[in-house]
Amino acid sequence: MDLFENDATGIAALVRSKSVSAVEVATTYLARAERLNGLLGAFILLNQEVINQARKIDDKISKGIDVGPLAGVPVAVKDLLCTKDIRTTAASKILENFVPPYSATVVERLEAKGAVLLGKTNLDEFAMGSSNETSAFGVCRNPWNREYVPGGSSGGSAVAVASRMCPLAIGTDTGGSIRQPASYCGVVGLKPTYGRVSRYGIIAYASSLDQAGPMTLTVRDAALALEVIGGPDLRDSTCSQIEVPRFSENISPKMRGLKIGIPRQFFQSGLNGEIERVVRNAEDLLKEAGAELMEVDLPLTDVAVATYYLLATSEASSNLSRYDGVRYGLRADFTKSPAKTLEEFYARTRSEGFGEEVKRRIILGTYALSSGYYDAYFKKAGQVRRLIRDEFLNVFEQCDVIMGPVTAILPFKIGEKVSDPLAMYLNDVYTTSANLAGIPGLSVPAGMTEQGFPVGIQLLAPHFEEQRLFNVATAIEAAAGMKGRLPDVIR
Amino acid sequence: MISREIIESAARLARLKLTEAEVVHFSGQLAAVMEAFAKISKINTDGIEPLVTPTDLSQRLRDDRVEPWSSVDQALAQSPERSGNLFKVPPVI
DSSP states (O other), rough: OOOSSSSSHHHHHHHTTSSSSSHHHHHHHHHHHHHHHHOOOOOOEEOOOOOHHHHHHHHHHHOOOOOTTTTTOEEEETBOBBTTBBOOOOGGGTTTTTTOSSOOOHHHHHTTTTTTEEEEEOOSSSGGOOOOOOOOOOOOTTTTTTTBOOOOHHHHHHHHHTTTSSSSEEEEEETTTTTTHHHHHHHEEEOOOOBHHHHHHTTSSSSOOOOOOEEEESSHHHHHHHHHHBBBBTTTTOOOOOOOOOOOGSOOOOOOTTTTEEGGGGTTOOOHHHHHHHHHHHHHHHHHOOOEEEEEEEHHHHHHHHHHHHHHHHHHHHHHHGGGSSSSSOOOOSSSSOOSHHHHHHHHHHHHSSSSHHHHHHHHHHHHHHHHTIIIIHHHHHHHHHHHHHHHHHHHHHSSSEESSSSSSSSOTTTTTTTTTTHHTTTTTHHHHHHHHHOOOEEEEEOTTTOOEEEEEEEOOTOOHHHHHHHHHHHHHHHHOOOTOOOOGGG | OOOHHHHHHHHHHHHHOHHHHHHHHHHHHHHHHHHGGGGGGGGTTTOOOSSSOOOOOOOOOOOOOOOOOOOOHHHHHHSSOOOOOOOOOOOOO
C-alpha cells in the first residue's frame, strides 16, 4: 500500500511506531501536493516549513515523548483560519498580504497533538460561495472531473483530501461549506454542533452560524479530529464548556434499534434522481443492518435558504465592516487622487478589495438590516430561525438521527452558474437548516453517479450528539463500498 | 422589489462604491433573490422571539486583567502605513 492511501489515524500509527518518519511523511505529501496543485488549485499556499515541523516531531519521538494522536499527520487548513507568521488571505484581495500575529485555536490544537501544517487551502472569498469560484486566487477543480466545481466554500480542503495531497483538512461550514464540497469530492465532512469548536482566529463570515470541522478520508479520522480541535476555549465566548467525549474510541456501527428519520420535504421536486437513488440505497443498507426508518416532517425546509441568506448576509455586512484600509489589509492607492472624505477613503479601498459575490452579499445584508426593512427581513428571519430549530428539536423526540441528501443537484461545470446567484443559493436547501438550528451534520460518501462523481449522504443529530453521526456514518461507510476509491487524475 | 435606488442606498451605507454596471447587475440579481425570499413573510411568527444564537449559552465573564502581548510590532507591520507606534492614514478629515 502506498503511504498516501492511509488515513490520518493510519499515518499517525506508522509515525508513532517509527515505521516511517514524520519527515518522510511530510516530504511525500509535500511532493504530491506540489505535483498535483497545478492541476487542481487546491492550495493557495504550500508551507515549506512543514519538513522542519516534522523533524521536531521525529526528535520528540526519538526521545520517547508522546507527541499525540496526530503524530506527523500533514494537515491542510482552509485559508480562513489564521496561522501565525503564515499568510492568511480568506481568498480575498483585501487580505492578499495579511500575515497574522497569532494562530486560530483549531490550528494550535492540531499542532499540539502532533499534526504538521502542509498548507492553506483555496476557498470562496470569505467563505461566500458554494463552488469555490469566487476565490481571488483562481478556481479549484474537482479531481473526479477537472471541468467541474469541487463545491464550496471549503473546496480546496475537500480536493486536498480527495486527491490524497493530505489525509486531513480543516474546513468551515456556515451554510453547508464543509458538507457540500465533501459530497462533491467524495470525502467525509463534519460540521460540528455550533459552539463545539472555538471560532477564535477564524475570519468571520456569519458569527452565529460559522463552525470549523474536519474533512477526512474516513469516519474514524473525523471523530479523532473533532476530539483534537473541539472543547472549551475562553477566547471564544460562544464556545461551549461541554468537554469533548472520546468519539473515536466509542464508535459503534450497531444499528439495531436505532431510529432514523427521513424528512419527507427533502425528497420533493428539484432533487436529482441519481442523488435520490444513493440515499434510498443507504436507507436499504441501514434497514438491513437493523435500523428502524421512519418518515418525519420538516415543513420549514422550504424557507431555510431564505432565512439563512437574510441572516448570514446581515451578519456578514457587519463583520466585514472591519476591512477599511486603516490597520491591516489592502489600502487603495491615494497618491494620485487623494480621498476627499473619510467615507470615500473607506469606499475606494473596499470596492477595490472585495470581489463581486462579497459585494453582493454585503449589499443584501445591509439592505436586510436597514431602517424600514429590518422588521420584514432581519427580525423576521430570526423568528423563523427559532421555529426551524424547534422543528428539529421536535423531530428528534421521534428519532435519533435524520438522514437525507446533502445537495439537490450534482457537481456542475465551472462557470455554469456564476451569473445566477439565486440558483447557486437554492442548492443549499438541505444544508443551511443545520446551521440555523446549530445542530451537527455530516456528509459521508455513499455512492457514485453514472458520470463518475461521488455522492454523499447527510446525517443530522441533536446538539452535541456527534457520536450518533459517527456511528451511522461508519455503518454506511462499511456497506457502501466507497472507501479507497481514487479519482483517475491523481494516480 | 429592489430598485436601483435601494442598491445605491445600501452601497452607501456599506461604504462601497459601485460602478454603473454593478448597480444594474446587482439590482437585477437581487430583485430575483428577494422575490424568492419573500416567502418567509407567509410564516406566522406572532409572539416568537428571534433566535440570535442557536445553542443555549449563558454569558461567561473573565477577569478584566491586563496580559502582555509580544506581537505589537508584528501587528503594526500589517498596517498599510505606520508612523512609529501609530497607524498612519492619509489626511481625510
